[in-house]
Amino acid sequence: MPRVTLxxxxxxxGYSKNTISLALRNSPQIxxxxxxxxxxxxxxxxxxxxxxxxxxxAQLRSSQTPRFQAKLALINAHTDANAFxxxxxxxxxxxGCEDRAKSRGYSFDHFWLHDPQLTPExxxxxMKTRNIQGLVIVxxxxxxxxxxxxxKVWQEFPVxxxxxxxxxxxxxxxxxxxxxxxxxxxxxxxxLGYDRPALILDKVIDRLVEHRFSAGYLSGQQTLPAxxxxxxxxxxxxxxxxxxxFKTWFIKYKPDVVLILYNSVIAWLxxxxxxxxxxxGVIQLEWxxxxxxxxxxxxxxxxxxxxxxxxxxxxxxxxxRGIPQYPLSTLIGSSWxxxxxxxxxxxxx
Numbered sequence: 309m310p311r312v313t314l315x316x317x318x319x320x321x322g323y324s325k326n327t328i329s330l331a332l333r334n335s336p337q338i339x340x341x342x343x344x345x346x347x348x349x350x351x352x353x354x355x356x357x358x359x360x361x362x363x364x365x366a367q368l369r370s371s372q373t374p375r376f377q378a379k380l381a382l383i384n385a386h387t388d389a390n391a392f393x394x395x396x397x398x399x400x401x402x403x404g405c406e407d408r409a410k411s412r413g414y415s416f417d418h419f420w421l422h423d424p425q426l427t428p429e430x431x432x433x434x435m436k437t438r439n440i441q442g443l444v445i446v447x448x449x450x451x452x453x454x455x456x457x458x459x460k461v462w463q464e465f466p467v468x469x470x471x472x473x474x475x476x477x478x479x480x481x482x483x484x485x486x487x488x489x490x491x492x493x494x495x496x497x498x499x500l501g502y503d504r505p506a507l508i509l510d511k512v513i514d515r516l517v518e519h520r521f522s523a524g525y526l527s528g529q530q531t532l533p534a535x536x537x538x539x540x541x542x543x544x545x546x547x548x549x550x551x552x553x554f555k556t557w558f559i560k561y562k563p564d565v566v567l568i569l570y571n572s573v574i575a576w577l578x579x580x581x582x583x584x585x586x587x588x589g590v591i592q593l594e595w596x597x598x599x600x601x602x603x604x605x606x607x608x609x610x611x612x613x614x615x616x617x618x619x620x621x622x623x624x625x626x627x628x629r630g631i632p633q634y635p636l637s638t639l640i641g642s643s644w645x646x647x648x649x650x651x652x653x654x655x656x657x
Contacts, residue, residue: 386447404613442466466623490524506563565589603647
């Protein structure tokens with residue numbers, strides 16, 4: 309059976325081959341009604357994309373200077389309207405999102421999820437007026453539930469979330485692999501010669517990531533003899549003012565290295581007259597450039613930002629929108645970064 313060509317579709321509809329090609333790539337340059345008509349006929353005629361040609365054309369387009377073809381919305385889901393600039397983590401996601409969007413010919417408009425003046429209907433109207441094709445949600449740090457009132461918005465556009473997996477609704481998302489990160493940090497501690505690694509974390513954060521931090525840590529614990537296994541300390545929030553529970557836990561279990569997410573724990577250790585790394589090692593579960601002396605796991609949040617943009621653009625090109633029946637998950641690997649907060653295995657006494 310002869311292969312159906314763009315020319316054949318163009319002749320049937322009276323459009324140019326370029327119009328047919330743009331429509332089949334879901335380009336916003338072609339009106340939606342026209343795109344749908346062209347796609348419908350292409351399906352009826354049995355048109356199939358030539359994978360080799362598509363790859364070559366993608367490479368050609370990537371080598372050209374990008375031209376903004378459409379807009380995306382970058383939605384700040386944090387309760388702080390300035391989190392894109394002031395939060396210690398969120399700006400890394402934003403940088404990755406904006407760099408990837410620019411390289412693929414898109415630009416971003418910024419919105420705040422908690423803007424009291426932005427109704428669902430107004431949100432949708434603004435998006436369509438500005439020709440916004442898809443949404444990226446950034447900044448969920450204390451809950452994985454989106455406002456129920458905005459459900460109509462998520463049903464109208466291609467959308468994906470960074471950092472956490474949302475519930476009610478469950479959307480496609482991209483984040484670091486928290487389970488693998490905690491497991492690798494644990495085993496790195498063992499490789500460095502530590503005997504009693506322990507996890508210190510806020511239970512709210514662990515719950516937010518479906519307990520993947522503690523699951524990765526507990527997986528590592530299973531490789532140790534029972535007398536060296538230490539239960540995680542998950543009451544970080546309650547110890548901000550009074551650290552009696554933390555002190556009791558630390559004295560009872562005597563960890564020789566701790567896996568932490570918050571730098572404030574370092575001050576807690578100093579309150580116990582402990583020297584780092586001489587008395588206790590410290591491994592950050594989110595290594596940051598502003599504390600390069602602290603060893604830990606780089607979550608590569610800029611890569612997460614890049615990947616979530618790719619997810620949304622792929623939805624746009626596939627004409628997928630709304631709350632997915634089968635949400636996709638993209639997990640980003642972490643990597644170890646050395647620092648002065650752990651002892652060197654080579655110099656271990």
